[in-house]
Amino acid sequence: MSxxxxxxxxxxxxxxxxxxxxxxxxxxxLTEEYALARTDPAFAAELGELHRSYTGRPSxxxxxxxxxxxxxxxRVILKRExxxxxxxxxINNVLGQVLLTRRIxxxxxxxxxxxxxxxxxxxxxAALFGLDCVIYMGEVDTERQALNVARMRLLGAEVVPVxxxxxxxxxxxxxxxxxxxxxxxxxxxxFGTVAGPHPFPAMVRDFQKIxxxxxxxxxxxxxxxxxxxxxxxxxxxxxxxxxxxAFLDDPEVGLYGxxxxxxxxxTPRHAATITKGRPGVLHGARSFLLxxxxxxxxxxxxxxxxxxxxxxxxxxxxxxxxxxxxxxxVTDAEAMDAFRLLSRTEGIIPAIESAHALAGTLKxxxxxxxxxxxxxxxxxxGDKDMETAGRYFDxxxxxxxxS
Amino acid sequence: MNPDAQNPxxxxxxxxxxxxxxxxxxxxxxxKEAGSGALIGYLPVGFPSLAESIDAAVALAQNGVxxxxxxxxxxxxxxxxxxxxxxxxxxxxxxxxxxxxxEAITAITAQVDAPVLVMTxxxxxxxxxxxxxxxxxxxxxGAGLITPDLIPDEAHDWxxxxxxxxxDRVFLAAPSSSDARLxxxxxxxxxxxxxxxxxxxxGARTDVDSAARILVERLRSAGSTSACVGLGISTADxxxxxxxxxxxxxxxxxxxxxxxxGGVDALGRLAGELSAGxxxxxxxx
Ligand SMILES: Cc1ncc(COP(=O)(O)O)c(C=O)c1O
Numbered sequence: 001m002s003x004x005x006x007x008x009x010x011x012x013x014x015x016x017x018x019x020x021x022x023x024x025x026x027x028x029x030l031t032e033e034y035a036l037a038r039t040d041p042a043f044a045a046e047l048g049e050l051h052r053s054y055t056g057r058p059s060x061x062x063x064x065x066x067x068x069x070x071x072x073x074x075r076v077i078l079k080r081e082x083x084x085x086x087x088x089x090x091i092n093n094v095l096g097q098v099l100l101t102r103r104i105x106x107x108x109x110x111x112x113x114x115x116x117x118x119x120x121x122x123x124x125x126a127a128l129f130g131l132d133c134v135i136y137m138g139e140v141d142t143e144r145q146a147l148n149v150a151r152m153r154l155l156g157a158e159v160v161p162v163x164x165x166x167x168x169x170x171x172x173x174x175x176x177x178x179x180x181x182x183x184x185x186x187x188x189x190x191f192g193t194v195a196g197p198h199p200f201p202a203m204v205r206d207f208q209k210i211x212x213x214x215x216x217x218x219x220x221x222x223x224x225x226x227x228x229x230x231x232x233x234x235x236x237x238x239x240x241x242x243x244x245x246a247f248l249d250d251p252e253v254g255l256y257g258x259x260x261x262x263x264x265x266x267t268p269r270h271a272a273t274i275t276k277g278r279p280g281v282l283h284g285a286r287s288f289l290l291x292x293x294x295x296x297x298x299x300x301x302x303x304x305x306x307x308x309x310x311x312x313x314x315x316x317x318x319x320x321x322x323x324x325x326x327x328x329x330v331t332d333a334e335a336m337d338a339f340r341l342l343s344r345t346e347g348i349i350p351a352i353e354s355a356h357a358l359a360g361t362l363k364x365x366x367x368x369x370x371x372x373x374x375x376x377x378x379x380x381x382g383d384k385d386m387e388t389a390g391r392y393f394d395x396x397x398x399x400x401x402x403s
Numbered sequence: 404m405n406p407d408a409q410n411p412x413x414x415x416x417x418x419x420x421x422x423x424x425x426x427x428x429x430x431x432x433x434x435k436e437a438g439s440g441a442l443i444g445y446l447p448v449g450f451p452s453l454a455e456s457i458d459a460a461v462a463l464a465q466n467g468v469x470x471x472x473x474x475x476x477x478x479x480x481x482x483x484x485x486x487x488x489x490x491x492x493x494x495x496x497x498x499x500x501x502x503x504x505x506e507a508i509t510a511i512t513a514q515v516d517a518p519v520l521v522m523t524x525x526x527x528x529x530x531x532x533x534x535x536x537x538x539x540x541x542x543x544x545g546a547g548l549i550t551p552d553l554i555p556d557e558a559h560d561w562x563x564x565x566x567x568x569x570x571d572r573v574f575l576a577a578p579s580s581s582d583a584r585l586x587x588x589x590x591x592x593x594x595x596x597x598x599x600x601x602x603x604x605x606g607a608r609t610d611v612d613s614a615a616r617i618l619v620e621r622l623r624s625a626g627s628t629s630a631c632v633g634l635g636i637s638t639a640d641x642x643x644x645x646x647x648x649x650x651x652x653x654x655x656x657x658x659x660x661x662x663x664x665g666g667v668d669a670l671g672r673l674a675g676e677l678s679a680g681x682x683x684x685x686x687x688x
Contacts, residue, residue, distance in 0.1 A: 019552055019554070294531070
């Protein structure tokens, strides 16, 4: 059975549409228009041209031997989504959804953002297509990703700091949903990851699967065979599913998602949804989530704003439940070590999100050994994280000079 | 995935005969027979405290509210505006647990005979266990559930549990819903259909949309005999205006604000004013 053909609303027992009735008409419209668009050669041609001449696709792959020396000697190959225009994989999805927005005739777009990368990508595409744009961002995240707030405003978007709940990504999604319920007549919700109600998980996956499709061919060309493992960080899961998807039906390729373990999965301060959560309903879909006994969402924690989310996309819950992909926790400290290691060994500063995938890959390489090849999704670049990294390493360097 | 969910069992026909209907349908039908319609009042459990929220719900009934809609505080209330969000966040910070909801229903129904419906987002019910939740709700004397983020398409377990226990199930209908979806909501609902007055979330509005009137007309064509309008209703005039065409008017944020600002006394006064709106409608008919 092919695992690549799943298109929702359900992935096994996960997915669905747990939303207010007021949104159903809009979700139905998106589902229908997307079904038409995905088989429309003109849509594919326009999106393909934007990828080529605006984003800079195909993104390259880079083999990183000096970094790999710390990964048990495994060959490590990075898929360079950090080199995309706007600095991450998020633009792949946004361009697809903005073309769809134009198709359904809406003039205003809204989005949630955590790290700010999805917000920046949405603000960018809104500028390109002349759409009104409002971005919801948790107040905590507006502080730790201040640079991206400035970028979004410069691009002409309105950034609304969200002050309810944990003041992070989960609450930004709540406020974006409230906006959408109220303004659905002229507004399209550009959802940033493979979570949310159908059709978002399948549609965002389709817009991101170009990552794995390109990388599969590129790795085959470079090494003459498929990689032994493909790795990615998992927030909602869009960059991970984007690189996994092309390999789902290659059982010899191991798929590994790295979740943010924050201060540790045995502390309350983490975002390791599949590792520590259980199935429930949040933000329109049934999936794994961090919740208490009563089903109240538990606030997540990660040094990385883009992974600081107590939910995860339903396709990942399904892949975990059938054992096709494995999800492992990576702590703040492990991620920051890998962040610095890639910077110093290869001259590539990753996003802190992507550094979780790198840290997981270091361990995995030692497990798989030196004849193995690991393809890592380098989902974004670290420019936005310089303030966090500066603060983090100043603290760390005090200890380090003593050792 | 849920083949049965496409054709939920038709239950609404029971609304035709008040004697056989659920307590909520019966109450609404009685108020209609009296020439008006029902006033439905929302308050969250645990705000400002569990004890005060019980007193507040009792005060609603004592001041002419016909059906009590008791909200269970939830961490991610996407259908709620700022007033209700602030109240439910306070309740959660104060230690609200699901069992307090059942305790509150038991205490309220011991004091007043207005039926009590529970308004809850879906995940708490799933985590408690749909069947266990239904059993405990029925045992506490609750009338049923209003489920803002559960559409009939996804409600297979709840349709079965409510069938087994006889609890009401109130689904939402929106101005944007297709005719087929309105028919589905009418067929799946028991108690009433919650007609969303406007595209939006909870919160007082100065004028209630003409969209509400059109939606109720469409629900009538879909066979509804029990359609109540909610979202944005805050004054006796609005209640009166809505009861001219709908079977009930639902007031939420305005009551929560009165409770927050002036305690149970202020809440009781507002409930009294709003219910005067239902009596005026009767008098003028
Ligand atoms: C660079 C980068 N990687 C990963 C993520 C996490 O999102 P997802 O799991 O959907 O890829 C983000 C989100 O903001 C991001 O900016």
